[in-house]
Amino acid sequence: MTDWKRFEIINLSPILINAGSGNYLRSADFIPASSILGAVMSRFIDSEKWGKEKEEVKLDIHMTDAYPTAKNQYELNPASLVTLYTENQENRSEIRDGIRNLVETIKGRYKWGVNKVRLKKGPRHWYIHGNKVCDLQIERVKTNVLKLDDKLKIAWKAERNGEVKGAIAHLDSIAPGILFAFEATGEDLDKLEDALKEGIFVGSMKSRGYGLIKLKQSESVKQKKEEELGNYTVLDFYGSVNYDYYLKVIDRYKDKILFKSVGVEKRKTLHYDKWVSDYVVKSGSVVVINDYYKDIYTLEEESIREAGSGKIVVNHRVHRL
Secondary structure, eight states, rough: OOEEEEEEESSSBBBBBOOOBBBEEEEOSBOOOOHHHHHGGGGGGGGGGGGTSSOOOOOOOEOOOOEEOOOOOOOOOOOTTTTTTEEEEETTTEEHHHHHHHHHHHHTTSBBBBBOOOOOSSSSSSSHHHHHHHHOOOOOOEEEEEOTTTTTTOOEEEEEEEEESEEEEEEEEEEEEEEEEEEEETTHHHHHHHHHHOOOOOSSSGGGTTTEEEEEEEEEOOOOOOOOSSSSSSEEEEEEEHHHHHHHHHHHHGEOOOOOOOEEEEEEEEEEEEEEEEHHHHHHHOEEEEETTHHHHHHHHHHHHHHHHEEESOOGGGGGG
C-alpha cells in the first residue's frame, strides 16, 4: 500500500535557495521539492562515480514543495491564497477569507457591491489559530561573504555611489528555526524519512554550513471526509502544480467552473547537469466548482503524484471560518 504522509522539517542553519543574480543572492521563501529529493537521492549514488558518470537514482517518492508553517496545522496552507484579504476595524485588523461572499455574489444572491469582495490582499504566509487566520512572518539573515579575486588572489571591497562592490557576495537567507511543511506519497517514504532524521543540506553555500534541515515530525494523512461547502467546491493550489496537470483537472469539471483566479509562471529546475523549463500554476491560485462531486477528495493524493511539486487542496478549512 502506498504511504501518504505529512512532514514537518526545521532548518538548523540559514537557507539560501538562489533567486538572485550577480553578487546579490536573496533566498526564495520556500524549499523546492527538487532540492529535498536531490539531497536524498545523492545518498544512494556510488561515491566512486561522483564526477565521472551520470547515475540516475530512482525512488518512488512524489512530494510537494515545502513552505513555512506553524504548529498545529493539519492541512497545507497555500502561500499567497488569493481569497484572503485584510480588513481594518477600528484599531485592529483581521485577515478574512472572501470565498463565501464571492460565490454568493456570483450566484446572484447578493448584488455586486453589497458585500466586500477582495482578492489578493492577504499575507504571503499564514496559519490558523483557533478560528482566526494569522500572518506568518519569516525572519531573514543578511550577511556579506568575501572571496578571493580571480586575478588578484586577495579579497577586497570598495564602496562606490553607496554600493559595496568587489570580491564580495551579499546573502539574504532564511533564518534558522523556521518550520516548513510538505506532503509526500510513494513506496520509498521510509528512505525520505531516514534521510531527514539524519539531516540533509539543501540550496547554495552548503560547504559553508548553509541549508541544514532535519525532520521535526511526520504523520500519516487520511483522505478527508466527504463534506460540502454549500453546494460548491473550492480547489486551492499549493506549491508548483504542473500546468498540463491543471488543464487535465479543469477539463474534468469544465462545465461546472463558477470562478477561477489562476496565475501561471515559467519555472526552471536543474535536472542533473541540465536546466529544464516548464510552466506551473502559482501557489495560492483558486478554482471554484459550482457543484459537489462525491470523489472530489481523491484529487488531493492524486495531485501529489501527478502535479509535479504541488498539490490541490480540496475545501480547505480556511473557507469555513
